[in-house]
Amino acid sequence: MLELKNVSFEVPEEGMEKEIIKNISFVIPEGKFTVITGPNGGGKSTLAKLIAGIQKPTSGQILLNGQDITGLDITERARRGISYAFQQPVRFKGVTVLDLIRLAKGENISISGACEYLSQVGLCAKDYISREVNASLSGGELKRIEIATVLARGTKLSVFDEPEAGIDLWSFQNLIQVFENMHREVHGSILIISHQERILNIADEILVITDGEVTSHGPKDEILPKLLGSSSAVNICDGRK
DSSP states (O other), X not given: OEEEEEEEEEEEETTXXXXXXXXXXXXXXXXXXXEEEOSTTSSHHHHHHHHHTSSOOSEEEEXXXXXXXXXXXXXXXXXXXXXXXXXXXXXXXXXXXXHHHHHHHTSOOXXXXXXXXXXXXXXXXXXXXXXXXXXXXXHHHHHHHHHHHHHHHOXXXXXXXXXXXXXXXXXXXXXXXXXXXXXXXXOSEEEEEOOOHHHHHTOSEEEXXXXXXXXXXXXXXXXXXXXXXXXXXHHHSOSOO
């Protein structure tokens, strides 16, 4: 279970402190699939980085299974069971896709075992397993490889920041299936930052962030109809496929 208690985050701007996240509190129950959505610039990606440990809150607490992890960095949070997939995946010159999956898995798994994770995200394993994770790969390819590493880890909490970014239509349809399988088989909590209606549709819960504050949080069947019927639905569920 993930819990945020009165979390705020400020950044300096023109000699003053600008509040990006404003006293946010919520709980992500164990085993739930939660999507965080809301207008662009509302603080969603910042919130994901606070949960992953890339940034530290100005105030408040972040708890994982009742333990305070507020002061822990991204590496220590990964050890505690949090995976994070960047909106813009990182390139690693000299590191192969196989190396990356083995590192994520934490063991020297076989090539066929590593290939299975690539196949799950719609990549032909034989074409990618020995390639370097460098500039020769497109943004969409990197995104899918990163999702494969998260699948390999199988952690308590998997956080994805706009996983659909840079993904083509066929891959997006495959991605929906990947998340549905994760939810069914991994039994950990999944937290996705997304505008996409199809991703919102497979969530258990939806949390809406607007101007750094939680404006709605509840079951998908309760929140999604309100989003689609509101004047802001174009901003929240844009780019539908």
